[in-house]
Amino acid sequence: MSKPIRLAVVAALAVALIPSIGPAQLGHDTLRNAPVTEEPPAPRLPTVENRDLRRMRAYPMQPPTIPHKIDDYQLDLNANKCMSCHSRVRTADTQAPMISVTHYQDRDGNFLAELSPRRYFCTQCHVPQTEVKPLVGNEFIDVDQLIRRQRSGSR
Numbered sequence: 001m002s003k004p005i006r007l008a009v010v011a012a013l014a015v016a017l018i019p020s021i022g023p024a025q026l027g028h029d030t031l032r033n034a035p036v037t038e039e040p041p042a043p044r045l046p047t048v049e050n051r052d053l054r055r056m057r058a059y060p061m062q063p064p065t066i067p068h069k070i071d072d073y074q075l076d077l078n079a080n081k082c083m084s085c086h087s088r089v090r091t092a093d094t095q096a097p098m099i100s101v102t103h104y105q106d107r108d109g110n111f112l113a114e115l116s117p118r119r120y121f122c123t124q125c126h127v128p129q130t131e132v133k134p135l136v137g138n139e140f141i142d143v144d145q146l147i148r149r150q151r152s153g154s155r
């Protein structure tokens, strides 16, 4: 087959396959199991977990998830509400854990007196959790479990 014909065949196959991967087959609720042309009623907003208990991290360098509500906390060019509790100077009053030293480092590892601009928008990395059933399964195994399995000889 010449190259243009091969391309045409691939394109035709791709178009033929698209309708067969509908939302039903994908099987997750982000598409609300409805055709894209329809707008089914929106599901209820889930409740944000607000137990104030720090959660275990899945690995040491994981940005911890936020164990409290962040509704109406201003986080934009003008103000960073998070820092009113989590900055070094506020932790005695608030008993919030201080942002770690990495938040005071620039990308070359130099230490700064102030929060590094690359860590300003906290919710880029830290997110609250909601009380919902996970949309997709997860087989993540943490490193301690892995080591334990290897020591006991099973896999």
Ligand code: HEC
Residues within 6 Å of the ligand: 051, 052, 053, 054, 055, 063, 064, 065, 066, 067, 068, 070, 073, 075, 081, 082, 083, 084, 085, 086, 094, 095, 096, 097, 122, 123, 126
């Ligand atoms: C009113 C004070 C306050 C504000 C504002 C606040 N926090 Fe917190 N935060 C806390 C306290 C206190 C804790 C300790 C656990 C708890 O009590 O919820 C905490 C815990 C956390 C943790 C968990 C740390 C860990 O080691 O597990 C993260 C992440 C966090 N906050 C991020 C944020 C972000 C992001 C914002 C802004 C959107 C924010 N916080 C705003 C007080 C605050």
Ligand code: HEC
Residues within 6 Å of the ligand: 060, 061, 062, 063, 064, 080, 082, 083, 086, 097, 098, 099, 100, 101, 102, 103, 115, 118, 119, 120, 121, 122, 123, 124, 125, 126
């Ligand atoms: C670019 C990603 C990123 C951004 C942005 C960021 N963090 Fe973090 N944060 C992390 C990571 C990764 C960790 C865990 C490793 C570490 O300490 O560096 C962490 C750790 C923390 C901890 C736990 C500190 C400890 O010693 O237990 C707190 C609290 C926290 N961040 C709050 C914040 C707040 C508040 C902001 C916004 C001002 C913020 N972070 C912005 C990635 C980020």
